[in-house]
Amino acid sequence: MKDKKPTNDKLDQLESHKTSNEETKLTTNQGLKINDNQNSLKAGERGATLLEDFILREKITHFDHERIPERIVHARGSGAHGVFTLKKSLKEYTKAKFLTETGKETPVFVRFSTVAGSRGSTDLARDVRGFAVKFYTEEGNYDLVGNNMPVFFIQDAIKFPDLVHAVKPEPHNEIPQAASAHDTFWDFISLMPESMHMIMWLMSDRAIPRSFSRMEGFGVHTFRFINDEGKAHFVKFHFKPKLGVHSVAWDEAQKISGVDPDFHKRDLWESIESGNFPEWDFGVQLIPEEDEDKFDFDLLDPTKIIPEEEVPVEIFGTLTLNRNPDNFFAETEQVAFHPGHLVPGIDFTNDPLLQGRLFSYTDTQLLRLGSPNFHEIPINRSVNTVHNNQRDGHMRQQIVKGKVSYEPNSIGGGCPFQAMMSEGGFTSHQERVSGTKIRARSESFVDHYSQAKLFYNSQTDHEKTHLQNALIFELSKVTIPEIRERMVGQLNFIDKSLAQKVALNVGVEVKELEFPNKSLPADSNPVDLQSEEREAHTRASEALSMANTVKNTIQGRKIGFIIADGADFGTINDLKNKLESENAVVEIIAPSLAPVKTDSGSALTPKHSLTSTASVCFDALFIGAGEDSAKELMKADNKHKVLHFINEAYKHCKAIYFDEGTKALYKNSNVGLRKHEDPAIVTWEDPEPDSKFIQAIASHRVWELEAERNT
Numbered sequence: 137m138k139d140k141k142p143t144n145d146k147l148d149q150l151e152s153h154k155t156s157n158e159e160t161k162l163t164t165n166q167g168l169k170i171n172d173n174q175n176s177l178k179a180g181e182r183g184a185t186l187l188e189d190f191i192l193r194e195k196i197t198h199f200d201h202e203r204i205p206e207r208i209v210h211a212r213g214s215g216a217h218g219v220f221t222l223k224k225s226l227k228e229y230t231k232a233k234f235l236t237e238t239g240k241e242t243p244v245f246v247r248f249s250t251v252a253g254s255r256g257s258t259d260l261a262r263d264v265r266g267f268a269v270k271f272y273t274e275e276g277n278y279d280l281v282g283n284n285m286p287v288f289f290i291q292d293a294i295k296f297p298d299l300v301h302a303v304k305p306e307p308h309n310e311i312p313q314a315a316s317a318h319d320t321f322w323d324f325i326s327l328m329p330e331s332m333h334m335i336m337w338l339m340s341d342r343a344i345p346r347s348f349s350r351m352e353g354f355g356v357h358t359f360r361f362i363n364d365e366g367k368a369h370f371v372k373f374h375f376k377p378k379l380g381v382h383s384v385a386w387d388e389a390q391k392i393s394g395v396d397p398d399f400h401k402r403d404l405w406e407s408i409e410s411g412n413f414p415e416w417d418f419g420v421q422l423i424p425e426e427d428e429d430k431f432d433f434d435l436l437d438p439t440k441i442i443p444e445e446e447v448p449v450e451i452f453g454t455l456t457l458n459r460n461p462d463n464f465f466a467e468t469e470q471v472a473f474h475p476g477h478l479v480p481g482i483d484f485t486n487d488p489l490l491q492g493r494l495f496s497y498t499d500t501q502l503l504r505l506g507s508p509n510f511h512e513i514p515i516n517r518s519v520n521t522v523h524n525n526q527r528d529g530h531m532r533q534q535i536v537k538g539k540v541s542y543e544p545n546s547i548g549g550g551c552p553f554q555a556m557m558s559e560g561g562f563t564s565h566q567e568r569v570s571g572t573k574i575r576a577r578s579e580s581f582v583d584h585y586s587q588a589k590l591f592y593n594s595q596t597d598h599e600k601t602h603l604q605n606a607l608i609f610e611l612s613k614v615t616i617p618e619i620r621e622r623m624v625g626q627l628n629f630i631d632k633s634l635a636q637k638v639a640l641n642v643g644v645e646v647k648e649l650e651f652p653n654k655s656l657p658a659d660s661n662p663v664d665l666q667s668e669e670r671e672a673h674t675r676a677s678e679a680l681s682m683a684n685t686v687k688n689t690i691q692g693r694k695i696g697f698i699i700a701d702g703a704d705f706g707t708i709n710d711l712k713n714k715l716e717s718e719n720a721v722v723e724i725i726a727p728s729l730a731p732v733k734t735d736s737g738s739a740l741t742p743k744h745s746l747t748s749t750a751s752v753c754f755d756a757l758f759i760g761a762g763e764d765s766a767k768e769l770m771k772a773d774n775k776h777k778v779l780h781f782i783n784e785a786y787k788h789c790k791a792i793y794f795d796e797g798t799k800a801l802y803k804n805s806n807v808g809l810r811k812h813e814d815p816a817i818v819t820w821e822d823p824e825p826d827s828k829f830i831q832a833i834a835s836h837r838v839w840e841l842e843a844e845r846n847t
């Protein structure tokens with residue numbers, strides 16, 4: 137078992153801020169011991185409460201001020217500590233120390249999030265996921281504030297408030313929560329051709345991940361690396377999950393939102409607690425500066441990817457999450473990311489979306505955390521000490537000695553000194569810029585459909601079906617037919633059969649959008665963009681399909697064992713051991729929470745009852761464990777519940793293992809209706825059922841059999 141409580145420089149630093157209430161006496165915030173925490177001070181037993189009750193006043197006042205504004209976007213999040221280990225030096229490309237000394241370990245704090253929903257909304261919303269990483273390097277904090285999708289909706293930061301207003305609940309009635317399926321979102325999107333590539337990602341299963349540990353992470357924008365000689369490369373950052381990129385079905389996502397809205401948060405927490413540490417390969421696509429114009433899109437355009445076939449991702453290290461926070465508010469809620477937290481060796485580009493972000497993040501922390509001293513909150517402190525002449529402000533913690541708080545000074549011996557480049561002083565990359573001051577979009581940003589096509593073309597049949605169904609679901613919630621029609625018109629530029637399919641199901645006709653369209657901002661009109669050359673973008677990129685992901689591990693997979701009294705202890709134990717030895721998680725589900733009496737006489741305590749959980753919370757099911765247990769499960773009280781588990785898991789393309797004695801359950805379920813071989817259905821007749829089950833779980837789902845399983 138891996139060490140559950142690893143430590144590092146950042147965790148040691150945090151330790152000094154921690155307290156425990158163990159074996160202590162209750163006190164006020166001034167340290168005064170409290171004698172009665174049950175009764176306020178009154179004039180007589182039934183009398184009015186006295187204003188002088190400073191203990192009551194302190195307690196209630198603090199309570200009244202417990203809430204801070206939630207993040208305007210990415211409000212709902214889950215965080216974890218971890219470490220980044222450099223496996224291959226990038227010295228040739230960057231002077232950032234944490235990327236140059238092979239073997240070096242850098243503490244990190246990572247926060248995953250949904251974007252649109254409030255802090256209390258479901259984890260399973262169809263949405264982009266934030267993937268924000270704070271590297272506590274010896275040269276200061278470096279924040280890579282990315283997403284689980286490599287592109288964005290808009291090309292310029294000035295549109296961000298409009299995008300967010302459109303996707304958030306509608307202002308008149310605050311409906312719907314954590315959902316893009318409503319009029320205002322699709323109104324905005326249908327008028328925003330540049331968002332079409334992102335819409336393909338958002339309507340794909342990437343928007344409903346199985347877990348945070350099974351998502352990719354992307355820096356999205358093109359950044360710059362600068363090496364010791366001052367030479368720059370363009371870079372795109374990628375995190376690739378060791379567990380593969382896997383998602384749930386949309387029907388499943390909606391049900392999980394009811395049964396366990398904390399599904400992702402819980403999975404991350406439990407994985408780390410059990411030593412199943414989530415891991416990602418960290419890599420970059422590197423482009424020499426002189427190749428800037430080699431692509432048929434602009435590297436500064438955040439609605440474009442660089443296909444991995446054109447520039448492969450070079451893996452250089454591992455990100456491991458190995459420790460849960462001790463306090464959600466102090467760490468996950470108060471952590472403050474900012475794409476402008478840089479270290480020498482990494483710099484920005486002129487991507488107009490990134491440029492706007494550089495203003496927004498500090499501004500938002502000032503509102504959210506309430507003071508320019510938010511960098512002093514323990515989770516935000518750099519591991520190297522901070523020295524400057526900034527002073528005072530709300531909630532200042534640092535006690536800077538001496539009478540000097542200005543520069544230049546002679547009284548303080550000139551300290552703190554500016555650092556020379558050779559001493560690690562940050563200098564911005566000396567990019568040559570020229571131009572007239574102008575509000576305009578570069579012509580190199582105007583191709584809005586080619587990469588949307590590339591994405592769609594790269595999907596397998598079942599992925600395309602999921603994407604179509606997502607669009608049908610979302611647009612069916614749009615009450616204004618003109619918006620549905622306009623959206624279908626946009627889809628028609630991406631794929632004609634996709635547009636037809638959606639149109640048919642949302643009650644509109646495919647009509648050619650007329651351009652120039654007066655409703656679109658002038659430079660959003662996709663005139664002349666569908667030239668033959670661009671139409672040629674019918675090629676595909678393997679990296680864009682989740683079907684090609686890692687399918688060789690069952691680490692962290694949750695398998696429900698549905699058993700009842702009389703269950704065969706040996707069978708359960710053998711299979712459980714096999715699954716757990718590969719780091720899967722086995723949870724027993726029984727008719728009630730009463731211990732299950734097994735044939736060996738020993739009892740097994742179920743974690744769930746057939747009523748308290750549902751198949752959507754599991755990756756796979758094992759049914760039975762002998763004739764007696766199966767008979768119990770077939771009893772009237774249990775039968776329909778067990779069959780519901782089986783049928784639902786079957787519908788969601790999961791692995792199901794029917795043990796000896798469960799023939800009746802098998803036959804009564806939809807699985808019994810199958811006509812063909814199904815690699816994820818394991819029965820008593822299989823020669824090597826356990827290994828077949830393990831392989832099926834590792835493959836995640838038999839999506840390719842979804843149509844058959846649902847007829």
Ligand code: HDE
Pocket residue numbers: 207208209210213247248249265266267268281282283288292293294296354355356357471472473489490492493496497498500501
């Ligand atoms: Fe953000 N974004 N964003 N964003 N973003 C915030 O900062 C903003 C964008 C991302 O776990 C806010 O601290 C603007 C792209 C993540 O704490 C805010 C624009 C990408 C998180 C903000 C963008 C992101 C945020 C809200 C367009 C992927 C959560 C709270 C110019 C590369 C970080 C906060 C966490 C959070 C602004 C677009 C990622 C308001 C103006 C593109 C992962 O400052």
